[in-house]
Amino acid sequence: MFGASLLAAAPAQAAAPAQATVAAAPMAAAQARVSKERAARQKKRANYAVRYAYKQIGDPYRYGGTGPRSWDCSGLAGGSWRKAGVKLPRTTTQIYRAVRHKVSRKRLKPGDLVFFYSGRSHMGIYVGKGYMIHAPSSGKRIKKVKLNSYYKRVYNGAVRPGL
Template identity: 70%
Template sequence: MSGLVLTTTAALGASVLAAGPVHAAAPQRATLAAAPASTVTTTTLTAKQARIAKQRKRADYAVKYAAKQIGDPYRYGGTGPGSWDCSGLAGGSWRKAGVKLPRTTQQIYKAVHKKVSWKGAVKGDLLFFYGGRSHMGIYAGHGYMIHAPSSGKRVKKIKLNGYYKRNFHGAVRPGI
């Protein structure tokens, strides 16, 4: 059997094509003393893109899980299943998505290092309200939030309005 083995190697922005016989022990390759910066950057961006994609997949799962809880009763200290408080719902949803969060609103806000703005919120982000960050919900996208409101009420999806914007006190992005 005869033929050629083609190998490409990126070198300083140019491709090097080496050809050799099929039966050759190892294909010929161009070598450099150090890897070019563009190669390192490409590798880093690929890893970052993979991390972002994984976070988005988890966020989507957390929001879908929270949506399945709509109609469940609020219970102070409730961590589900069946009844929830606001941080129990957020923590339970993200736990199902593979991310463990602390128990309370303040602990969650402090533990999750990626902080986001009101305008920068994306699906799955956790939104915090009031001065002591005593209430939270899961941003469902398109201006909606899923939360466990208070005693006597049930988990629901609501449109974020001026009231919530005025009382907004931060947001975090778990899973990064």
């Protein structure tokens, strides 16, 4: 009798996971829609941040500059994303830590923030096709540059704000 009750119970237990999977399918589809909506909203904000960064090309670099007439590297990134509706911390290291969505160099999209050097002491805004806009250093102006072999050598991560 004991053996028969185990046999009778087994099919009912085996059927339960299949029913749970069917019930979970609509929830997974809803999560996928939310992800697509979030991704679309992030892309729109990223495009706005990139357009704003382009408008700053030619402005002077100033240590601690947060705009609108002079910038440092993190000030430019923060100012561009702030105009797009996303608030970022002030410094490069704070920004890297605060933005949870990390991105590999091979998966960069316009609007991603790219970081350089071992202490992540410099950053730029990736604008697509292997280029970034950044505030280089004292005495220089905001400019668009190619992520050439030098920047690839000192590259130290990227994040995608706005997700």
